[in-house]
Amino acid sequence: MNISSRDVFIILACVVLVVIAAFFGNESYNETRDVIQEQFNEQQLMLSKQTAYGIESFLDEKVILIEMLAIEGATVDPDAFQSTFETMYENTGGFYGIEFVDSNGTVINGYPVEETPIGYNLYAENRSKIFEFVKENKRTSITDPVALFEGGMASFVWVPVYNEGEFRGAILAIIELSTITERFLSPIKTNESGDMYIIDDNGLVVYDNDKSKIGEKYGVIFNCTEESCNEIMPLVEEQMSGGSGTIYYQQGDENEEQIVSYAPVSCRNMMWSVGLRTSVDEVDKIISSLYIRQTYSVVIATVIVLSGGIYYSINFSRWNKILEEEVGRKTDDLKRSNKKLEVANKKLRELDQMKSDFISTVSHDLKTPLSAMKISAEMLASGDYDTKSEKEIIDIICRNVDRQTRLVEDLLDISRIESGRMKLKLKELDINSVVRFSVDQVEQIVNRKSLSLTLDLPEESPLVLVDKDRLAQVFVNLIENAIKFTDNGGITIKAEELSEEVEVRITDTGIGVAPSDLDKIFEKFYQAESTVARTGSTGLGLSICKGIIETHNGRIWAESKQDSGCTFVFRLKKL
Amino acid sequence: MMGEIDKNILGMLGEDNRTPPEQIAERLGIEVSEVKSRLDRMADDRTKILIVDDEIDSLKSLKMALEFEGYAVVEAMDGPAAMDMVFIEHPDLVLLDLMMPVMDGFEVCQKLKEDPMTNHVPVIMLTCVSEVDNKIEGIEVGADDYVTKPFNLSELKARVKMVLRRAAF
Numbered sequence: 001m002n003i004s005s006r007d008v009f010i011i012l013a014c015v016v017l018v019v020i021a022a023f024f025g026n027e028s029y030n031e032t033r034d035v036i037q038e039q040f041n042e043q044q045l046m047l048s049k050q051t052a053y054g055i056e057s058f059l060d061e062k063v064i065l066i067e068m069l070a071i072e073g074a075t076v077d078p079d080a081f082q083s084t085f086e087t088m089y090e091n092t093g094g095f096y097g098i099e100f101v102d103s104n105g106t107v108i109n110g111y112p113v114e115e116t117p118i119g120y121n122l123y124a125e126n127r128s129k130i131f132e133f134v135k136e137n138k139r140t141s142i143t144d145p146v147a148l149f150e151g152g153m154a155s156f157v158w159v160p161v162y163n164e165g166e167f168r169g170a171i172l173a174i175i176e177l178s179t180i181t182e183r184f185l186s187p188i189k190t191n192e193s194g195d196m197y198i199i200d201d202n203g204l205v206v207y208d209n210d211k212s213k214i215g216e217k218y219g220v221i222f223n224c225t226e227e228s229c230n231e232i233m234p235l236v237e238e239q240m241s242g243g244s245g246t247i248y249y250q251q252g253d254e255n256e257e258q259i260v261s262y263a264p265v266s267c268r269n270m271m272w273s274v275g276l277r278t279s280v281d282e283v284d285k286i287i288s289s290l291y292i293r294q295t296y297s298v299v300i301a302t303v304i305v306l307s308g309g310i311y312y313s314i315n316f317s318r319w320n321k322i323l324e325e326e327v328g329r330k331t332d333d334l335k336r337s338n339k340k341l342e343v344a345n346k347k348l349r350e351l352d353q354m355k356s357d358f359i360s361t362v363s364h365d366l367k368t369p370l371s372a373m374k375i376s377a378e379m380l381a382s383g384d385y386d387t388k389s390e391k392e393i394i395d396i397i398c399r400n401v402d403r404q405t406r407l408v409e410d411l412l413d414i415s416r417i418e419s420g421r422m423k424l425k426l427k428e429l430d431i432n433s434v435v436r437f438s439v440d441q442v443e444q445i446v447n448r449k450s451l452s453l454t455l456d457l458p459e460e461s462p463l464v465l466v467d468k469d470r471l472a473q474v475f476v477n478l479i480e481n482a483i484k485f486t487d488n489g490g491i492t493i494k495a496e497e498l499s500e501e502v503e504v505r506i507t508d509t510g511i512g513v514a515p516s517d518l519d520k521i522f523e524k525f526y527q528a529e530s531t532v533a534r535t536g537s538t539g540l541g542l543s544i545c546k547g548i549i550e551t552h553n554g555r556i557w558a559e560s561k562q563d564s565g566c567t568f569v570f571r572l573k574k575l
Numbered sequence: 576m577m578g579e580i581d582k583n584i585l586g587m588l589g590e591d592n593r594t595p596p597e598q599i600a601e602r603l604g605i606e607v608s609e610v611k612s613r614l615d616r617m618a619d620d621r622t623k624i625l626i627v628d629d630e631i632d633s634l635k636s637l638k639m640a641l642e643f644e645g646y647a648v649v650e651a652m653d654g655p656a657a658m659d660m661v662f663i664e665h666p667d668l669v670l671l672d673l674m675m676p677v678m679d680g681f682e683v684c685q686k687l688k689e690d691p692m693t694n695h696v697p698v699i700m701l702t703c704v705s706e707v708d709n710k711i712e713g714i715e716v717g718a719d720d721y722v723t724k725p726f727n728l729s730e731l732k733a734r735v736k737m738v739l740r741r742a743a744f
Contacts, residue, residue: 360703364674367703371725372632375640378728384643393639396632 032290037283041246044194044261048276049244051196052263054184055274059175059267062094063140066159066173073100073171074163078108081171085111094183096154096176100161102169105131134160135167142270145177145206145215153177153206153214155270177214181207194278197221201240201271221275235260239273242266248280256281361525365407365538369400376400410540414524417547422470424551428575429468430461431495431502437468438475439493445483452490453479462497463575470548477541478506478568485566486510501554502574507567513560521558522546545570580605584613621647622739625666627657627683628701629675633724637670640728641735654678658686661693668739671718673702681716688717697742699734701726 065088073081078100085098089111099110105123110116122128134141143156157173185196185207198206203218213220222232229236235247242264249258257280265272376393379385385393416422435457446453475493482491489509496503513521520526525539549556549570560566583603587594596614600607624646628634631652638648649664651657653675661669669687673680680700687693697719713721719738722731 360674364703367724368630368633371701371703372630372636374725375633375636375728379636379640379643382728385639386643389639389643392635396636400632 029287029291033283033287036287036290040278040283040286041259041261044259044276044278045244045246045263048196048261048274049263051184051276052244052265052272052274055180055198055272056265056267058094058180058183059142059265059270062092062173062175063142063157063159063267065092066098066157066171067140070159070161070171074161074168078102078161078169082109082111085109094175094179096148096174096179098174099172100169101131101172103135103167108169130156130158131170134158134170138162140268142268144200144202144204147215148174148176177207194276194282197275197277198265198272199236199239199275200273201242203236203240206272235262235275238262239264239275242271242273358524361539362411366404369404369407373397373400373404407538407540410538410544413544414540414547417544417551422547422551424467424470426465426467428463428465429471430463431504431572432457432461434464434466434468434471435475435493435495435504438472438479441472441476442479442483445480446491449483449487451483451486451488454490454492456492456494458495458497460497461495462502464502464572465575466552466572467548471552474545474548474570475506477545481541481568482506482508482510482566485512489565497574498571500574501571503569503571505567505569507565509565512563512566513558515560518558518560522556581613581617584610585617616647619647621645622668623647623649623664623666624735625649625651625657625660625664625669627651627654627660627669627675627680628672629653630672633672637731641732644732646735654680654683657683661687661696666696667742668735669696669698670735671698671700673700673713681712684713684718685716695742697738699738 069081069084069088073084081100085100089095089098097110097112097115099107099116101122102108105121105128107116107118107120109118122131130141130143138160140160141158143158145153145155148154154174154176157175159171159173161168161170185198195209197208199218199221200206205213205216205218205221208214208221218232218236219225219229222229224232231249235249238245238247239262244263246259246261249260250256258277259280260275260277262273262275265274373396376396379393380390413422435455439453439455443453479491479493486508487510491509492505492507494505494507496505522542522545524543526542545568546556549572552572554570554572556568556570558566558568580603584599587599587602596610597607600610603610622645624641626634626637626641626648627650628637629652634650634652638650641648649660649666651660654677657669657671660666671680671683680702684698684700687696687698694717698717699720699722700713700718701722701724702713703724719741720734722734
C-alpha cells in the first residue's frame with residue numbers, strides 16, 4: 001500500500017485534532033466538575049440547614065408551649081394540669097408524655113395516664129439531679145437523649161413552675177426522638193442525598209440510621225477509634241461548637257473521600273449538630289450521568305444526522321444513477337442517430353461520387369472518339385497527309401462515328417431505363433424465335449473468333465409477353481459480352497420452361513468473373529480489369545440488359561467461378 | 576535491356592564502322608531487320624514525341640498528324656508501358672492521356688517528374704474534362720501544359736512547339 005505525504009498529513013491532522021479535543025474536553029470536564037461540586041455542596045449544606053432549622057423550630061415550639069403552660073399553671077391547682085396536658089398531647093403531637101412533678105419531686109399527674117408513673121419520687125429514686133438543676137436556675141433544661149424504659153430514645157424537657165418566687169414543681173415533657181427523626185430525617189433518602197446523623201455538644205450520637213449507634217461516642221459513625229479519628233477531629237470540633245459549613249475527609253480504610261455538610265440545632269441549653277455525609281463519588285456519578293445523558297443525545301443526534309445523510313446520499317446516488325442511465329440512453333440514441341446520419345451521409349457521398357464518376361466517364365467516352373475524329377478531319381482538311389494514310393484516316397473517322405452512335409444510343413437507353421420512360425412494344429412471342437432472331441445478328445462475330453454457338457431450346461417453345469427488339473438487344477449484348485471474354489470453346493444458349501417462368505441461360509467457356517464482382521458487373525461503366533484495352537464496348541451493355549429485363553418484370557443475374565466460364569441467367573414470366 | 580543492345584551495336588560499329596548489319600545481327604543473336612530499325616532509330620535526329628493513350632484511334636490519328644509534322648513518334652497504351660518507353664526511347668516530349676486504366680496520367684507524370692533521370696522531359700496532359708481541379712492537380716504533379724479533348728490540331732501543334740522551345744533553354 002502506498003502512503004502518500006497527503007495521507008500522512010491527514011492522519012497527523014486527525015491526531016492533533018483529537019489531542020486538542022481531548023484537552024478541551026478534559027478542561028471542560030474539570031470546570032463542569034468544579035461547578036457541579038460547588039452546587040452539590042451548597043445543596044447539601046442547604047439541606048442540612050433546613051433539617052436543623054426544622055428540628056429547632058419543632059423543639060422550640062414544644063418548649064415554648066410547656067413554658068407558657070408553666071407560667072399559666074403557676075397560679076392554679078396543679079391537678080388542673082391533667083386536662084391541659086391531654087389537650088396538648090392530643091392536639092400537637094410529638095410528645096411521648098407530659099407529667100407534673102411537685103416541689104417534693106413526686107410525679108402527681110400526667111398524660112397519657114397509663115404512661116405516667118404517678119407517685120414516683122425523684123429523690124427516692126435518686127434521679128433528682130436535673131430537677132434540682134432547673135429548680136436552682138429557674139430555667140428550662142433539655143436533657144441529652146436517654147433510653148426509655150419502653151425502648152427508644154427521648155429527650156426530657158424540664159420546665160420549672162414558680163409562683164411569685166415560690167417553687168411549685170416542674171413540668172416534664174418527654175419528646176421521643178423518633179418523632180423528630182421520622183418527621184425530619186426520614187424523608188432524606190440515604191441513597192440519594194447522603195447519610196444523615198446528629199451528634200450533640202458532647203460528641204454523642206443523637207441520631208443515626210443505625211439505631212444501635214445512638215448514644216455512643218461519635219467515633220462509631222465514622223468507623224474510627226479515638227486514636228484514628230484525628231482526620232475527622234476538625235469536623236467533630238466544628239460540629240460540637242455549633243458551626244455550619246462543609247468539610248472533606250477521608251473515610252477509614254477505603255480512603256474514600258467524603259463530604260459532610262453540617263448545621264447546628266440549638267434550643268435553650270441544648271446544642272446538637274446535623275451532619276449530612278456523602279461520598280465524593282456521588283458528584284462523579286452525577287457528572288457521569290450528565291455526560292451519559294449528553295452522550296446519548298449526541299449519539300441520537302449523530303444517528304439522526306447520519307441516517308438522514310445516508311438516506312439523502314442513497315437517494316442522490318439513485319437519482320444520479322437514474323440520470324446517468326437517462327444520459328447514457330440519450331447518448332446511445334444520439335450515437336445511433338449519428339451512425340444513421342453517417343451511413344446516410346456516406347451513401348450520399350457515394351451517390352455523389354458515382355454521379356461525378358458517371359459524368360467524367362461519359363465525358364471521356366464521348367470526347368475520346370470526337371478527339372480522334374477531329375484530328376483526322378483536320379488532317380483531311382489541311383491536306384497534311386500522304387495518300388497511303390488517307391484510307392486509315394477515313395477508317396478512323398467511320399469507326400469513331402459508329403462508336404459515338406452506339407454510345408449515344410446506350411446512354412439514351414440508360415436514361416430511359418433509369419427515368420422509367422422505356423416504352424416496350426409488348427407482343428406474345430415464343431422464346432425460341434427471339435433467340436434465333438438474336439443469334440442471326442451475332443453469327444458473324446462468333447464465326448470471326450471461331451467459337452461454337454450451341455442452342456439448347458425446348459421443343460415446345462413457351463410464350464412470353466415481350467418487346468422483341470429489346471429482348472433481342474439483351475441477347476445480343478449478352479452474347480457479344482460472352483464472345484469478348486471467350487477465346488476458346490464456345491457459347492451455349494439454353495432456354496427452359498419452369499413452372500411459372502421461362503429461364504434463359506447464356507453460358508461461355510471464358511475467363512469467368514470473380515464471385516465478389518458478380519453484382520458489380522451490372523453497374524454502369526463497370527469494366528473488368530482484363531478489359532483494360534477498351535474493345536469498343538461502352539461499359540453500359542450489362543446495365544442496359546438488367547434494365548430491360550427488369551422493365552419486363554424479370555430477373556437477371558450472373559453465375560461464375562473464376563477461370564471456368566460464366567453464365568448469365570434471366571427469367572421472364574411465361575404466359 | 577534494349578539500351579544494352581543499342582550500346583553493343585554502337586560498340587561494334589566503333590571498332591569497325593564498316594561492319595555489315597548481318598554480322599552485327601549474328602553476333603548479337605537478333606534479326607537483321609531489328610538491327611536496321613535500331614540503326615534507323617539511332618540515326619533519326621527528329622524530335623521524338625511519346626504519345627500515351629489507351630484509345631487506339633486517338634493514338635493513331637495523333638501519331639499520323641505529328642509524324643506528318645516531322646516528329647518521330649513512339650507510342651504506349653498504358654502507364655507502365657509509357658514508363659518503359661521513356662527509359663528506352665528518351666523522348667523529347669510526352670503527350671499523356673489522363674484517363675487510363677491501371678495507372679492514370681497523373682501517376683505517370685508524377686513518377687516521371689520524381690525520377691531525376693526523367694524529370695527534364697516535358698509533359699503535356701491530354702484530358703477530356705476541363706475542370707479546374709484537374710488542371711491544378713496536373714500542374715501540381717509537374718505537367719508542363721494541359722490540353723482539353725477534343726483539341727484543335729493546330730493548337731496542339733503550337734503547344735508542342737512552345738513546350739519544346741521552353742525545354743530547350
